[in-house]
Amino acid sequence: MKLSDFDFDLPDHLIATRPAVPRSAARLLVAQGTQITDAAVSDLTEYLRPGDRLVLNDTKVIPARLRGVRHRTSAQGQTRARIEVTLLEPSSDGTWASLIKPLKKLKPGEEVIFSADLRAILRGTAEGQGYLEFNLTGDDFDAALNAAGAMPLPPYIAAKRPADARDNIDYQTVFARNSGAVAAPTASLHFDNGLLQKISAKGVDFSHVTLHVGAGTFLPVKVEDVTTHKMHAEWGQVSPQAAAEIAQTKKAGGRVIPVGTTALRLIETAALGGEITAWEGDTDIFVYPGFTFQVTDALMTNFHLPKSTLMMLVSALMGQEVVRSVYQHAIEQEYRFFSYGDASLLIPK
Numbered sequence: 543m544k545l546s547d548f549d550f551d552l553p554d555h556l557i558a559t560r561p562a563v564p565r566s567a568a569r570l571l572v573a574q575g576t577q578i579t580d581a582a583v584s585d586l587t588e589y590l591r592p593g594d595r596l597v598l599n600d601t602k603v604i605p606a607r608l609r610g611v612r613h614r615t616s617a618q619g620q621t622r623a624r625i626e627v628t629l630l631e632p633s634s635d636g637t638w639a640s641l642i643k644p645l646k647k648l649k650p651g652e653e654v655i656f657s658a659d660l661r662a663i664l665r666g667t668a669e670g671q672g673y674l675e676f677n678l679t680g681d682d683f684d685a686a687l688n689a690a691g692a693m694p695l696p697p698y699i700a701a702k703r704p705a706d707a708r709d710n711i712d713y714q715t716v717f718a719r720n721s722g723a724v725a726a727p728t729a730s731l732h733f734d735n736g737l738l739q740k741i742s743a744k745g746v747d748f749s750h751v752t753l754h755v756g757a758g759t760f761l762p763v764k765v766e767d768v769t770t771h772k773m774h775a776e777w778g779q780v781s782p783q784a785a786a787e788i789a790q791t792k793k794a795g796g797r798v799i800p801v802g803t804t805a806l807r808l809i810e811t812a813a814l815g816g817e818i819t820a821w822e823g824d825t826d827i828f829v830y831p832g833f834t835f836q837v838t839d840a841l842m843t844n845f846h847l848p849k850s851t852l853m854m855l856v857s858a859l860m861g862q863e864v865v866r867s868v869y870q871h872a873i874e875q876e877y878r879f880f881s882y883g884d885a886s887l888l889i890p891k
Contacts, residue, residue, distance in 0.1 A: 636675065843888065
């Protein structure tokens with residue numbers, strides 16, 4: 543299995559920089575086995591059955607991108623440097639692992655001021671990352687971060703435009719409630735309250751799980767033999783209630799349909815023993831062709847980057863030939879790609 547098996551040419555103009563308005567107006571490519579149908583997200587209920595269960599990732603994206611200033615007294619007098627920080631994840635010692643640009647302009651022990659309320663000291667570096675200790679914790683930190691920070695848009699959007707106030711709403715799901723992600727579970731961005739109510743009225747149930755999506759989701763695969771790729775780890779939790787609901791749906795003959803690859807990876811982690819159980823911890827599960835799915839019956843997801851682990855995941859579910867035809871169709875029909883793009887509903891035979 544070679545990396546080139548998951549490559550394709552994507553025209554640049556198909557990379558979406560803004561979401562559809564309203565959210566559920568996005569297009570939906572439905573693949574039922576080899577049959578492809580063009581629809582809209584608002585048509586989702588036509589492809590769901592009473593007794594099905596959608597699994598939603600309720601993680602909440604934090605405004606993890608910060609701009610600050612470092613002051614330093616030297617032989618030349620007072621100097622200052624602009625510092626950009628992207629928070630990655632909290633460490634067990636209370637610091638935040640962060641990407642810092644330019645890292646060479648900041649020394650351990652020096653302080654970066656982000657706002658009148660928020661500042662941080664660099665406590666150390668490792669493997670290109672800096673570890674920042676903030677002056678605030680808990681709710682005070684959350685409030686100051688919300689005031690000073692910006693949404694951490696994916697690199698392929700950030701390269702085209704800066705984040706703005708619209709992204710504070712657009713890049714957050716309507717059911718987000720557990721803070722900790724630095725990237726959105728983007729398939730879930732298509733849901734608004736009206737669509738959720740419509741799906742519920744159809745007799746479809748929901749379960750919420752939490753997986754804090756990390757910046758590692760954008761890391762490229764660099765090995766030609768994909769089976770040797772080392773996945774990044776992300777913290778997740780499947781509650782006893784969610785595990786019981788998913789197990790009951792399977793027992794009753796309903797379909798379990800995760801919304802997004804993050805929800806899929808999490809519930810499959812919790813079911814590695816053969817049956818789904820409550821689970822909490824860091825998962826680095828890597829789903830690629832040959833993987834045996836324990837609970838997933840179908841998947842709603844956006845269109846992914848070439849040569850990415852997410853292309854390997856959808857290929858594991860649908861088969862590589864089907865995914866190739868799905869993506870060829872999506873490009874020919876000019877579906878919008880990536881985080882703010884359109885969606886697909888993948889239902890294997």
